Amino acid sequence: MRIVGFVILGLVIAVLVWAATGINAIPTKEENAGAAWAQVLNQYQRRAELVPNLVAVVKGAAEFEKSTLESVVEARSRVGSMQVPADILTNPEAMRSFDANQGALTSALSRLLVVVEQYPNLKATEGFQTLQAQLEGTENRIAVARRDFIEAVRSYNTELKTFPGVLWKNLLYQDRALMQQLEVEPAKMEVPMVDFGAGNSVEQ
Incomplete structure (x- = not known):
């Protein structure tokens, strides 16, 4: 009997020691998710700063499709006027709004690059080539930042819902809430071909 008691x-003791090793897991994973989110914001900001220069270069092209340019300017304006609340990581509505606006700008820029294919003189300019390379590089960094953020949030949320993390949440971190994921998949830079039929309005 005594042996059974010692075993139990x-x-x-082993379970308690194992659980105790995770006492800092929640704040650590929270910090990781916060850092990943900051990188997402940083890359989106970098893209937003490229747009005005891109628009200025494209405006110089004769007979460039006005509606395409306007959609980029409008999407960039929405992104620029967004107020990112401090609780966005735990606020589903705020996260959806943020991601939808960023996705709209991604889509508008994708269409712009497709339309530019119809303007070889514009494509050949050094200024446009430089901006296009910077934009495509930024889109790649955005994709990486989003992926890292999604993984960090997944790890944090899992910690809150599984043992021993759920134990420490109830004991020490009751104010911690599940974080929101980026749900809207932004449009890829490679979009379906645009119909350049006679019905398109082209203005200078």
């Missing part, structure tokens, strides 16, 4: 006691 040993198991209890």
